[in-house]
Amino acid sequence: NAGVMQNPRHLVRRRGQEARLRCSPMKGHSHVYWYRQLPEEGLKFMVYLQKENIIDESGMPKERFSAEFPKEGPSILRIQQVVRGDSAAYFCASSPPGQGRSGEQYFGPGTRLTVT
Amino acid sequence: DAKTTQPTSMDCAEGRAANLPCNHSTISGNEYVYWYRQIHSQGPQYIIHGLKNNETNEMASLIITEDRKSSTLILPHATLRDTAVYYCIVKGGSQGNLIFGKGTKLSVKP
Numbered sequence: 001n002a003g004v005m006q007n008p009r010h011l012v013r014r015r016g017q018e019a020r021l022r023c024s025p026m027k028g029h030s031h032v033y034w035y036r037q038l039p040e041e042g043l044k045f046m047v048y049l050q051k052e053n054i055i056d057e058s059g060m061p062k063e064r065f066s067a068e069f070p071k072e073g074p075s076i077l078r079i080q081q082v083v084r085g086d087s088a089a090y091f092c093a094s095s096p097p098g099q100g101r102s103g104e105q106y107f108g109p110g111t112r113l114t115v116t
Numbered sequence: 117d118a119k120t121t122q123p124t125s126m127d128c129a130e131g132r133a134a135n136l137p138c139n140h141s142t143i144s145g146n147e148y149v150y151w152y153r154q155i156h157s158q159g160p161q162y163i164i165h166g167l168k169n170n171e172t173n174e175m176a177s178l179i180i181t182e183d184r185k186s187s188t189l190i191l192p193h194a195t196l197r198d199t200a201v202y203y204c205i206v207k208g209g210s211q212g213n214l215i216f217g218k219g220t221k222l223s224v225k226p
Binding site: 004031033035042043044048059089091093102103105106107110 | 148150154157158159160161162165203205207209210211212213214215216217218219
């Protein structure tokens with residue numbers, strides 16, 4: 001059973017470009033969460049999604065960031081007009097149906113975004 | 117969700133038990149205690165969770181005090197690969213997200 005998959009693992013963007021981060025949850029999982037980890041800091045929650053719905057986006061910056069989890073395909077975290085402060089590791093996690101508000105989440109390996 | 121307090125760092129000799137404490141004095145009745153770890157540069161890994169009874173799985177044991185104000189994660193025979201930051205998280209069912217603090221940096225030494 002494959003775990004949570006994220007791609008790309010490393011992404012380099014110049015300031016002002018767009019970054020698209022993809023997350024495929026574990027098979028059968030219907031809840032997806034995105035977290036960000038700035039260098040030398042802890043993980044911070046960004047957004048929680050179910051298929052076609054954003055459940056909680058209280059951790060998302062108000063501008064330039066958006067997330068989706070379509071009916072088919074991976075969840076996408078999109079950052080427009082990236083700035084150097086967006087450089088971080090972005091982790092995706094998933095949990096099974098009915099476990100959306102439990103604390104048992106399974107994390108992917110992360111995408112390391114570097115903005116030059 | 118209740119706040120947790122953990123030591124910043126701990127050392128453990130390889131092969132010995134690692135006992136990682138966590139204080140959560142403001143925990144409420146419906147909140148669970150979860151433990152995760154993050155090995156350098158990897159995604160966090162779920163370890164174990166409990167409500168009030170002690171729990172054990174293939175990775176670790178979780179001991180929760182009777183008043184539930186503190187808990188201890190026990191790695192019975194630590195190996196070098198257990199070197200990681202360990203996070204104690206208290207969580208109820210009202211939100212989906214986990215709140216990560218600074219955790220305890222465990223160094224297992226040969």
